[in-house]
Amino acid sequence: MKLREKKAAKKKEEILRSASKIISRRGYDGATMEDIAAELLMTKGALYYYFKNKEELLYQCHVLVLSEAEEKLESIYRENISSIEKMRKAIRFHIEVAITEKETFNLIIKPEMTFSEKHISKVLKQRDDYAGVFDKIIQEGVQSGEFVVKEKKMARMIILGSMNWIQQWYIPGGEKGIDDISKVYAEYLLKMLT
Amino acid sequence: MKLREKKAAKKKEEILRSASKIISRRGYDGATMEDIAAELLMTKGALYYYFKNKEELLYQCHVLVLSEAEEKLESIYRENISSIEKMRKAIRFHIEVAITEKETFNLIIKPEMTFSEKHISKVLKQRDDYAGVFDKIIQEGVQSGEFVVKEKKMARMIILGSMNWIQQWYIPGGEKGIDDISKVYAEYLLKMLT
Amino acid sequence: MKLREKKAAKKKEEILRSASKIISRRGYDGATMEDIAAELLMTKGALYYYFKNKEELLYQCHVLVLSEAEEKLESIYRENISSIEKMRKAIRFHIEVAITEKETFNLIIKPEMTFSEKHISKVLKQRDDYAGVFDKIIQEGVQSGEFVVKEKKMARMIILGSMNWIQQWYIPGGEKGIDDISKVYAEYLLKMLT
Amino acid sequence: MKLREKKAAKKKEEILRSASKIISRRGYDGATMEDIAAELLMTKGALYYYFKNKEELLYQCHVLVLSEAEEKLESIYRENISSIEKMRKAIRFHIEVAITEKETFNLIIKPEMTFSEKHISKVLKQRDDYAGVFDKIIQEGVQSGEFVVKEKKMARMIILGSMNWIQQWYIPGGEKGIDDISKVYAEYLLKMLT
């Protein structure tokens, strides 16, 4: 029983990983169920054994990717370091995820166009939760006097927005590596906050 | 003949304006040729008289929107004001365009997914040209001593990225208007540059 | 204009005739849009130019067939003959339709299983209207003293039901022709009414 | 072994009862093997242990339902009462079955559309056998002078057809109950025979 379920759960996750890869490569509309299945050496029909339909599959992708990321982010928030250091780590982490898992992170963009009413609110909630960790870091920094920010939400938007944009121009193996980018972004964005 | 051509050109532009509205409302895949035609009280077939295919139509949208925007941006750059003021104006302008013409500006995101190889390089070139104006302002500001920026390209990326992200959360008629947003963004981003 | 429209209307009717043929041959679920299109030497897609979807196509079949039949039935009712004679003619007509156009008449059976809520009420209404003509004839016959019927609705149900069942066993070119059947049915059913 | 077989037979019958319920509720095409299995708290696959395929399952439904009905009908025929009374009872019984077990009785309609050549002749034979009991009652009644019928087959067709049609309009819990309907039908149909 337990074994079976575990196997099924593993398969589901496997599918989700593949799916998010394809989806971000081709876009939500561009990624066909056939594509996703092919990547997994399955047939279309098999996907429907695990997921009710395309939207459900996509939604689960979103849940998987974002909850993992949020967890990691929270752990950074709980570390016993200065707010500046937390923000630096958070920036570094987010950029890494946004780039190396570009595939899955793209799902976050334009969710209204992808999700039906049934899921949209939950999707937005999860996004807010994730962004909320950045808010908490900023808030903490302001209270400790490390940051000087009046419009905290706006600041957070600027930080996240600028990082999410990286995917647009980042070229793997290009001149600048993730490390370089992270350092500069952290430096400049922290300059804005302090 | 000349008249004919002018008439056609006008019609073409009319189509492009409508098209970009629809496309950004529904997304590139979501917008059907039928939708676009309907908005113009035309039939699908007529569009093909003016444009070879959907991609061509989209490409022309991109050209139209971006060249207009670049022109305006250049005119700001040529104004006889400080670099800080130019940047403030540029930020204000870009945000305004990105929001009020969100419709058309969305075309800029993820061009590789939409355009075939035939157009992609030209599209990217135009984007670079547009971004180049920001580079020029930064460069000028650094030379004049107004800005202190070592990684100029990165700084520009942060500026543009953060602004382009606004569409993701901006709600027309919401708490914050474009003016408010522009002011805060300009303040914070300039804080980063100076 | 008028010409165009007429042409389209003709085509629509053509499609409906073919469709009802196929549908009754294979059943509603068994009849694929491909089958229907093939019969008309069209492609599937073309059908969707004329009809929104399969249900709409089917619904229009129903409307076409039943309104024609009702009209004819009404004309029998308006003839200047005895109620007995009217009933005899109506029986004869209905049997003929039910047999020779078996294809289309089968649509009437089990409409709840075929039509969605959107159409079901209209479909049932039309069926009632058609049956209503039989009611009128019975009513008239009772008033004129030709018929002796207390449960008029039931009598009508028996009459229509028995006739609709003919399709189940009738074999074209078999021992009994439509004429024979009609005569016997009329005789026996009238015996019930008088 | 014997026990095993008995157990299997019991299970088979259980399945058939459930199946006919589902099938008639949703129609033959509408009822999926999954639906049928679910009603029995089984999985799809298990059905295939007992029945070769869907058609076989349906065929066995038909056999079960009809042979039970025929048996009962025969017992009515063997009762020591007048032909009129037998017919009245037969009518009453058939209506009851057709309504309360509407689920299973629908299988009888349009068998050609459901069964392949392999089964069709046997299905039709069984239907004929069932109808044959009505024939016998009519025949007996004619010989005893109770009925006056020349076209006996036709008369039987009218009787059965009118009754089978009841499902089309009968609404459980409606104005008329089975008792009422049976009485009127018996009265009118007997009027036709006598």
Place this chain on the structure above:
DNA sequence: AATGAATGAGGGTTCATTCAT
């Protein structure tokens, strides 16, 4: 005796595209 998992053939539907008129 039964299950979970997978397959594969189709079915309805949408749409960019074409073309005669």
Place this chain on the structure above:
DNA sequence: AATGAATGAACCCTCATTCAT
């Protein structure tokens, strides 16, 4: 310069059926 009509490819999804376990 534009339209109505049609095509065809692709897509999402369903389901009877199979099979290893």
